Amino acid sequence: MGVTAALAGASGYAGGEILRLLLAHPHFEVGTLTAGSNAGQRLGALQPHLVPLADRVLSETTVDALAGHDVVFLALPHGQSAEIARQLGDDVLVVDCGADFRLHDAADWEHFYGSEHAGTWPYGLPELPGARDLLRGTKRIAVPGCYPTVSLLSCFPAFAEGLVEPDVVIVAASGTSGAGKSPKTHLLGSEVMGSASAYGVGGVHRHTPEIGQGLAAVAGGPVTVSFTPTLVPMSRGILATCTAKIKPGVSTAQVREAYEKAYAAEPFVHLLPEGQWPATAMVYGANTALIQVTVDERAGRLVAVGAIDNLAKGTAGGAVQSTNIALGLAEDLGLSKTGVAP
Numbered sequence: 001m002g003v004t005a006a007l008a009g010a011s012g013y014a015g016g017e018i019l020r021l022l023l024a025h026p027h028f029e030v031g032t033l034t035a036g037s038n039a040g041q042r043l044g045a046l047q048p049h050l051v052p053l054a055d056r057v058l059s060e061t062t063v064d065a066l067a068g069h070d071v072v073f074l075a076l077p078h079g080q081s082a083e084i085a086r087q088l089g090d091d092v093l094v095v096d097c098g099a100d101f102r103l104h105d106a107a108d109w110e111h112f113y114g115s116e117h118a119g120t121w122p123y124g125l126p127e128l129p130g131a132r133d134l135l136r137g138t139k140r141i142a143v144p145g146c147y148p149t150v151s152l153l154s155c156f157p158a159f160a161e162g163l164v165e166p167d168v169v170i171v172a173a174s175g176t177s178g179a180g181k182s183p184k185t186h187l188l189g190s191e192v193m194g195s196a197s198a199y200g201v202g203g204v205h206r207h208t209p210e211i212g213q214g215l216a217a218v219a220g221g222p223v224t225v226s227f228t229p230t231l232v233p234m235s236r237g238i239l240a241t242c243t244a245k246i247k248p249g250v251s252t253a254q255v256r257e258a259y260e261k262a263y264a265a266e267p268f269v270h271l272l273p274e275g276q277w278p279a280t281a282m283v284y285g286a287n288t289a290l291i292q293v294t295v296d297e298r299a300g301r302l303v304a305v306g307a308i309d310n311l312a313k314g315t316a317g318g319a320v321q322s323t324n325i326a327l328g329l330a331e332d333l334g335l336s337k338t339g340v341a342p
């Protein structure tokens with residue numbers, strides 16, 4: 001099966017990772033590649049690690065350039081996808097790595113993104129209950145944010161089984177590639193090296209409603225989310241630490257049972273053996289999420305820790321996984337379960 005794919009945002013981090021994965025995928029042919037200010041450049045000048053595509057020249061991001069492919073991946077800043085998707089038509093599978101179509105609640109969208117809500121597409125986190133049914137055969141996929149991916153995978157089994165109160169505290173440490181490639185003052189080497197910092201503090205980060213939406217769906221009612229992102233000096237990876245008040249009498253064994261049930265058949269999500277805790281180095285370059293859980297008996301809280309590579313399972317890998325499902329391909333095609341170590 002030959003699947004042609006165009007990519008908008010090929011000069012960025014998410015776009016570069018999508019291309020790395022498509023090059024290793026047995027069914028994809030890489031078609032048109034587009035960018036914004038870098039249109040006209042050779043891909044090799046911007047993404048030198050993608051040697052087989054080095055001589056490709058980036059086109060301007062127009063509907064005409066992207067049309068005529070089976071799949072169009074959009075790895076563009078928020079707000080750029082809706083108009084392109086509308087004009088591409090329903091016969092093309094459009095996979096949006098941006099946030100535009102992730103949220104159901106228009107008021108949440110307007111509050112956190114400050115613009116008009118474009119709509120809601122099937123959410124590309126296949127491990128969530130019911131998600132695969134919506135993804136199979138779909139022509140539109142909203143790829144989750146990187147923090148929501150790791151937070152939901154770390155927490156949802158406990159909420160789905162009603163083991164915790166509907167109130168979660170999440171602190172997550174991300175590598176700097178999560179912020180994209182375009183220059184930002186707070187990402188200057190001299191600001192980031194040797195320092196960890198908090199940002200988006202106080203419930204203002206836009207991933208807060210996305211995490212709440214996913215947990216509410218499995219819990220069957222609203223879940224309060226306190227989410228604090230932090231930036232740490234590494235390029236890739238997110239480590240999320242999630243805690244929630246455990247319901248009376250719930251033991252670590254019961255919690256583990258819920259996670260084992262949720263992830264036993266999952267190709268990419270692994271509950272680690274008791275006592276082993278996730279680290280971002282374990283998932284570098286892989287589409288895996290490694291999870292560990294326990295109950296802090298003295299505090300009466302569930303503690304769940306998850307690690308992903310933000311560019312792999314957190315963006316491009318998640319996008320390709322959901323695309324495989326939408327196209328009726330084996331879900332794990334082109335995706336690695338093997339990290340890079342040390």
Ligand SMILES: NC(=O)C1=CN([C@@H]2O[C@H](COP(=O)(O)OP(=O)(O)OC[C@H]3O[C@@H](n4cnc5c(N)ncnc54)[C@H](OP(=O)(O)O)[C@@H]3O)[C@@H](O)[C@H]2O)C=CC1
Binds near residue numbers: 014035097181
């Ligand atoms: N980085 C991550 O870990 C994650 C990213 N995402 C999402 O993926 C998307 C891409 O993110 P990321 O790759 O990190 O960002 P980057 O800043 O690294 O890349 C952005 C890309 O979009 C292009 N672009 C910017 N403005 C325009 C425009 N007006 N018209 C056409 N192209 C444009 C850029 O082209 P040029 O270089 O020419 O300016 C570049 O190719 C975002 O929506 C992001 O939120 C989602 C999950 C995680």
Ligand SMILES: CC(=O)N[C@@H](CCC(=O)OP(=O)(O)O)C(=O)O
Binds near residue numbers: 178200
């Ligand atoms: C470290 C860092 O800055 N991370 C990004 C999250 C990236 C992500 O998941 O992207 P979406 O914008 O597609 O939701 C942030 O906090 O804004």
